[in-house]
Amino acid sequence: MNEGLYMPEPNLEYILTEAVACETLADREITHLLNLEQPEEVELLFNAARMVRERYFGSAIFIYGFIYFSTYCRNDCAFCLYRRSNPAGKRYRKTPAEILETADQLASSGVHLLDLTMGEDPYYFNEGHFDQLLLLVDQVKKTSGLPVMISPGVVSRDQLQSFREIGVDWYALYQETHNIDLYNKLRLDQDYDERLELKRYAHQLGMLAEEGLLSGIGESAEDLCHSFAVMRELEVDQVRVMSFIPQVGTPLEKYSTGSHLRELKIIALMRLLFPDRLIPASLDVDGLAGLRQRLNAGANVVTSIIPPHKGFQGVSQSTLDVDEGGRSIDAILPVLDACGLQPAPVESYKQWVEQRRKRYS
Numbered sequence: 001m002n003e004g005l006y007m008p009e010p011n012l013e014y015i016l017t018e019a020v021a022c023e024t025l026a027d028r029e030i031t032h033l034l035n036l037e038q039p040e041e042v043e044l045l046f047n048a049a050r051m052v053r054e055r056y057f058g059s060a061i062f063i064y065g066f067i068y069f070s071t072y073c074r075n076d077c078a079f080c081l082y083r084r085s086n087p088a089g090k091r092y093r094k095t096p097a098e099i100l101e102t103a104d105q106l107a108s109s110g111v112h113l114l115d116l117t118m119g120e121d122p123y124y125f126n127e128g129h130f131d132q133l134l135l136l137v138d139q140v141k142k143t144s145g146l147p148v149m150i151s152p153g154v155v156s157r158d159q160l161q162s163f164r165e166i167g168v169d170w171y172a173l174y175q176e177t178h179n180i181d182l183y184n185k186l187r188l189d190q191d192y193d194e195r196l197e198l199k200r201y202a203h204q205l206g207m208l209a210e211e212g213l214l215s216g217i218g219e220s221a222e223d224l225c226h227s228f229a230v231m232r233e234l235e236v237d238q239v240r241v242m243s244f245i246p247q248v249g250t251p252l253e254k255y256s257t258g259s260h261l262r263e264l265k266i267i268a269l270m271r272l273l274f275p276d277r278l279i280p281a282s283l284d285v286d287g288l289a290g291l292r293q294r295l296n297a298g299a300n301v302v303t304s305i306i307p308p309h310k311g312f313q314g315v316s317q318s319t320l321d322v323d324e325g326g327r328s329i330d331a332i333l334p335v336l337d338a339c340g341l342q343p344a345p346v347e348s349y350k351q352w353v354e355q356r357r358k359r360y361s
Helices: 012-020 027-034 039-057 096-109 130-144 157-165 180-186 192-204 221-234 261-273 283-296 329-338 346-360
Strands: 060-070 113-118 148-151 170-172 208-215 238-243 280-282 301-305
Touching: 012 027, 012 039, 027 221, 027 261, 039 261, 060 096, 060 329, 060 346, 096 113, 096 130, 113 130, 113 170, 130 148, 130 157, 157 192, 170 192, 180 192, 192 208, 192 221, 208 221, 208 261, 208 346, 221 261, 238 261, 238 280, 238 283, 261 283, 280 283, 283 301, 283 329, 301 329
Parallel strands: 060 113, 060 301, 113 148, 148 170, 170 208, 208 238, 280 301
Antiparallel strands: none
């Protein structure tokens, strides 16, 4: 670079005008938005994100029921409570009857999608019981009548095709970061490219794909710009970010993460960079108390609705608000209303999924 070339500081108003017009932002502009600290400037970013969300989705919000049906896992991720070697993680494997009952309860409450999540449970992958998993997912899909997302970790291509053949709509598989050195510190002994390619293959099969980031774990602004570029290249249908919450019994138990403002700014940037995609506001980080902030940052999906007193766990905050009823639709409705938002009709979500799927047919 010419050392005499002066690069003026990006102008916030100009950047946001570009972003609201859905023009491509340069990395230095994205970095400028990530580094905003003054409350009034951050609010301008959030306001721009809300404007874009309203243009594409109006006041409609989608809501996901969350069924974490097995907390056993063959992996040893450094950040996860349910890592294989952690005795502090509560282990359970829910029965089909428990899962179907919970799916029915969630569907009746008005969720738009059921997210069936598990650790990479050796029972299903190493002991010849994959057909049981397929049957279970098929029953949930048929009895609920709702779109279904699976979050089972890394599966084979044949297994992913089997999920699609029974009508599974979404495949969620997160890299957490696209900085390979950082990835290798987080997802120990797991192939980066294998995870990435499975999302591409999901699209080839006609499934929608979700990608996710972990915030506050040592990523730089440059890393985030790279992640956004990878997400754009993957053309993923849902993009998400969650703040890292240190977990007892893990190598990162004492890691300091600071405030969750970074997550909120990433949500807003995702809305500006991916205006027509779904972006979750997860109840799994700050619970009901943090929902309004995430919606005001531009999210248009509320995730991690969990029925109370069923013994199901969350992920980063495994029990937060669950048995108190704070993860229910009744609990989130006043927050939506305060934000000028409302749940979309269930049929409109199904239509969105089908319209998006046409891109891959």
